[in-house]
Amino acid sequence: MARMSSSSSSVLEMEIFKYIDVHQSDFIKDLKEWVAVESDSVQPALRKEVMRMMALAADRLSALGATVNLVNLGSHQLPDGEDLPLPPVILGELGKDTQKATVCFYGHVDVQPAKKEDGWKTDPYTLTEINGNLYGRGATDNKGPVLAWINAVETFRALKLAMPVNFKFVIEGMEEAGSLGLEKLLQEEKQYFFSDVDYIVISDNLWLSNKKPALTYGSRGNACFCVEVECGSKDLHSGTFGGIIHEPLTDLIALLDSLVDPTGRIQIPGIYDSVAALTEEERKLYESIEFDLEEHKNNGGVKKFLYGTKEEILLHLWRYPSLSIHGIEGAFHEPGIKTVIPAKVIGKFSIRQVPHMDLSVVKQQVVEHLEGVFSKRNSPNTLKVSMPLGAKPWLADVNDPLYKAARRAIKTVFGEDPDFIRDGSTIPVARMFQTITQKSVMMFPIGAADDGEHSQNEKISRHNYIEGTKAFAAFFLELSKLHQHLIETSNIETNN
Numbered sequence: 001m002a003r004m005s006s007s008s009s010s011v012l013e014m015e016i017f018k019y020i021d022v023h024q025s026d027f028i029k030d031l032k033e034w035v036a037v038e039s040d041s042v043q044p045a046l047r048k049e050v051m052r053m054m055a056l057a058a059d060r061l062s063a064l065g066a067t068v069n070l071v072n073l074g075s076h077q078l079p080d081g082e083d084l085p086l087p088p089v090i091l092g093e094l095g096k097d098t099q100k101a102t103v104c105f106y107g108h109v110d111v112q113p114a115k116k117e118d119g120w121k122t123d124p125y126t127l128t129e130i131n132g133n134l135y136g137r138g139a140t141d142n143k144g145p146v147l148a149w150i151n152a153v154e155t156f157r158a159l160k161l162a163m164p165v166n167f168k169f170v171i172e173g174m175e176e177a178g179s180l181g182l183e184k185l186l187q188e189e190k191q192y193f194f195s196d197v198d199y200i201v202i203s204d205n206l207w208l209s210n211k212k213p214a215l216t217y218g219s220r221g222n223a224c225f226c227v228e229v230e231c232g233s234k235d236l237h238s239g240t241f242g243g244i245i246h247e248p249l250t251d252l253i254a255l256l257d258s259l260v261d262p263t264g265r266i267q268i269p270g271i272y273d274s275v276a277a278l279t280e281e282e283r284k285l286y287e288s289i290e291f292d293l294e295e296h297k298n299n300g301g302v303k304k305f306l307y308g309t310k311e312e313i314l315l316h317l318w319r320y321p322s323l324s325i326h327g328i329e330g331a332f333h334e335p336g337i338k339t340v341i342p343a344k345v346i347g348k349f350s351i352r353q354v355p356h357m358d359l360s361v362v363k364q365q366v367v368e369h370l371e372g373v374f375s376k377r378n379s380p381n382t383l384k385v386s387m388p389l390g391a392k393p394w395l396a397d398v399n400d401p402l403y404k405a406a407r408r409a410i411k412t413v414f415g416e417d418p419d420f421i422r423d424g425s426t427i428p429v430a431r432m433f434q435t436i437t438q439k440s441v442m443m444f445p446i447g448a449a450d451d452g453e454h455s456q457n458e459k460i461s462r463h464n465y466i467e468g469t470k471a472f473a474a475f476f477l478e479l480s481k482l483h484q485h486l487i488e489t490s491n492i493e494t495n496n
């Protein structure tokens with residue numbers, strides 16, 4: 001329940017919050033319908049489901065009264081050469097009043113893969129409520145927050161209230177696969193769709209804690225690498241060839257092992273050279289942030305962190321690069337034993353980027369390092385290193401009115417000030433929006449730290465989904481007030 005003391009909530013807010021409370025089962029029904037679509041953008045076989053999801057989202061926006069344009073992005077090529085159509089991007093618009101602020105909301109309706117056998121307690125594509133939590137793939141990443149924003153706009157429409165701001169929507173279906181094609185579209189729309197946008201809001205990340213709301217002003221980028229080692233065109237019997245050849249998987253394991261040491265320090269020469277130096281002021285900022293290490297450990301089911309203090313952990317999550325190894329394609333991974341020497345294996349790893357790392361420099365450093373390690377092995381196998389995906393980090397100015405409005409809205413709904421946080425994960429579009437539109441960007445998460453994005457048993461709590469809807473509605477009112485004030489102040493300054 002939103003706190004509704006007359007000092008913190010206006011009569012209008014109370015009317016809006018009441019509508020949201022009364023209609024919560026409708027909002028959950030909508031989320032159930034969206035979660036039921038297996039819109040997994042990672043697996044090519046499920047692309048048609050992503051297409052179906054885009055159509056559903058477009059219909060939902062049209063029902064709000066928005067003008068909806070489904071922009072075709074063409075196709076992309078898979079590693080085997082097959083061409084696969086990209087889902088269209090939704091560009092939606094509601095309201096064109098030049099006296100009002102125009103706020104553009106970004107979200108995605110594709111999801112990470114999920115199978116019940118991965119260890120889910122419930123079917124990942126059937127939204128199931130247990131003890132106040134709504135479990136399902138995409139519940140928090142990112143279908144729930146996208147719907148919460150739509151529910152908030154819907155509330156104004158249903159109550160026949162004037163829209164406090166103009167709305168624009170950018171909804172995509174390829175975020176989990178690297179937002180393919182999106183940057184080009186944003187560039188092309190700079191002078192058109194984005195010409196009158198004042199503020200950009202993304203709600204595609206989580207709070208730092210399970211209970212305390214947060215606003216996010218920075219995120220890391222990501223450079224994703226594939227390192228391929230091949231000995232020939234077919235797999236070999238390890239009894240016939242084992243011991244007499246350079247095995248690709250042995251080469252690959254040595255290469256992957258050279259990347260990061262047991263303390264978490266990346267071993268690629270030069271990788272830390274351009275990382276922005278930590279100022280004393282920034283270090284102090286980290287001291288004042290509330291962060292419960294035990295809670296974070298429990299959320300991930302982790303026994304021990306590499307670092308012992310809150311400050312070190314936050315620094316290594318938010319403003320230092322990290323390297324993670326994700327998997328090996330081509331290696332035998334089924335249960336049981338197969339005495340095979342795989343002919344071609346591809347290692348996958350990524351390096352999270354922070355200001356002021358440069359993606360092309362990082363790529364060169366990685367290639368040089370891996371080629372150097374490989375050459376010392378005197379292996380006749382072939383080595384190929386590629387960087388199929390590169391996203392830049394993003395950092396915003398928290399003094400922008402956008403943050404002020406959201407902070408007030410959060411205080412009204414959740415009864416406390418938000419944490420101002422950065423995020424260790426990546427939302428490629430944040431930096432794209434900032435660079436292309438030159439407008440202020442803010443991340444306004446409504447999911448809690450224990451929501452389990454990308455993991456088994458992903459969830460959003462009913463509380464966060466419904467109070468998040470209220471927080472978005474309150475934010476529209478706050479932003480409208482602040483924007484009006486800014487216009488009036490600038491008019492006074494012009495007249496003087």
Ligand SMILES: C[C@H](N)C(=O)N[C@@H](Cc1c[nH]cn1)C(=O)O
Nearest residue numbers: 141176178204205222425426427
């Ligand atoms: C935070 C967001 N919901 C997310 O999960 N983003 C992905 C994007 C990505 C980065 N590299 C490849 N995909 C992430 O941070 O892993």
Ligand SMILES: [Zn+2]
Nearest residue numbers: 141142175204
């Ligand atoms: Zn997401």
Ligand SMILES: [Zn+2]
Nearest residue numbers: 141176453454
């Ligand atoms: Zn995600």
